[in-house]
Amino acid sequence: MGERTSDNNAPSVLIIVLNWMKFDDTINCVASLKKLSYSNFKILVVDNDSKNESVGEIKKAFPDLLIIASKENIGYAAGNKIGVDFALKNNFDSVWILNNDCTVRPDSLSELVKSYKRNGTAIFSNLTLMSENPDIIHYAGTYDIKEELQPGKFPTYDKLKGKLLSDYIDELKEKPARIYGHSLFIPIEVIKKFGFMDTEYFMFYEEMDYCHSLNDLGVPSIFTPKAIITHVSTSTFSLSSKMKFVGSYYGARNKLYFDQKFSSGDSISIFSKLYKITELIKYLVVRMVLNKEKGEDYYINIGLLHGLLGLRGKRLRPEDLI
Numbered sequence: 001m002g003e004r005t006s007d008n009n010a011p012s013v014l015i016i017v018l019n020w021m022k023f024d025d026t027i028n029c030v031a032s033l034k035k036l037s038y039s040n041f042k043i044l045v046v047d048n049d050s051k052n053e054s055v056g057e058i059k060k061a062f063p064d065l066l067i068i069a070s071k072e073n074i075g076y077a078a079g080n081k082i083g084v085d086f087a088l089k090n091n092f093d094s095v096w097i098l099n100n101d102c103t104v105r106p107d108s109l110s111e112l113v114k115s116y117k118r119n120g121t122a123i124f125s126n127l128t129l130m131s132e133n134p135d136i137i138h139y140a141g142t143y144d145i146k147e148e149l150q151p152g153k154f155p156t157y158d159k160l161k162g163k164l165l166s167d168y169i170d171e172l173k174e175k176p177a178r179i180y181g182h183s184l185f186i187p188i189e190v191i192k193k194f195g196f197m198d199t200e201y202f203m204f205y206e207e208m209d210y211c212h213s214l215n216d217l218g219v220p221s222i223f224t225p226k227a228i229i230t231h232v233s234t235s236t237f238s239l240s241s242k243m244k245f246v247g248s249y250y251g252a253r254n255k256l257y258f259d260q261k262f263s264s265g266d267s268i269s270i271f272s273k274l275y276k277i278t279e280l281i282k283y284l285v286v287r288m289v290l291n292k293e294k295g296e297d298y299y300i301n302i303g304l305l306h307g308l309l310g311l312r313g314k315r316l317r318p319e320d321l322i
Helices: 023-033 054-061 076-089 108-119 188-194 206-216 244-262 270-290 296-309
Strands: 013-019 041-047 066-069 094-099 102-104 123-131 136-139 183-187 221-231
Touching: 013 023, 013 076, 013 108, 023 041, 023 054, 023 094, 023 102, 041 054, 041 076, 054 066, 066 076, 076 094, 076 188, 076 206, 094 102, 094 108, 094 188, 108 123, 108 183, 108 221, 123 206, 136 221, 183 188, 188 206, 206 221, 206 244, 244 296
Parallel strands: 013 041, 013 094, 041 066, 123 221
Antiparallel strands: 094 183, 102 221, 123 136, 123 183
């Protein structure tokens, strides 16, 4: 474990960990955060109305931990906004939004703060591993933020995903890049000036929207390779066999909204929308008549239909599919 930062001018950081039903992941995440070499931080767990013993188990593991329990599951952006509002009220200098299925290396926060001091007004992310010993890359900042907006192209998570870190470590440099929502270091000055994420996505694409919106306003997203975490991805989608349908629905719906908002003038015409809506309704009517079990294609099509109709917010309740 590295030496704890003793700089009296070190920015104060609120680390926000959002929990929903996966208290075991959250406990592992918080345990790793307790070993950070950086000292000027506080951990806040926001529980997104878990319907299990999450809050009690987390309190049992860390009796002094700050926990805020939401009265309902309000999604990724809105859940994290509870933490952001706490940071604003309590005069933190920055927030580090971290998925609960991540664990961190001791120097990760120190490196993010160093990057912030070097680059100023920006948002920051880190090198992410799929596994340790061996260190397998999950995310290494290999896409420019504008690449995913190119017509007909949607980049995979990272060009180096699945590669050994030791083979590429010397090539990885701090730079502007497309970054992901599993780890976002955001200076409070950015939030005060430009606001926070759009909570109407509920889940998926909200951090993409945020990064692109900020980039268009001159606030870059910075990849910080010396800040290393592991994203184990024991996702809430493993809670039941039907939970994957939640991702299918919100992924289809929100991609449509995101594409129309950010793609270069390729928005769908009203006639195309009407045609697509007609085709989707025909599909859904046939499925209901045949009384087939609702599979992934059903939820994708419902998502597309809602996207075309402009419906947003929480429409499909994850708690109903556990």
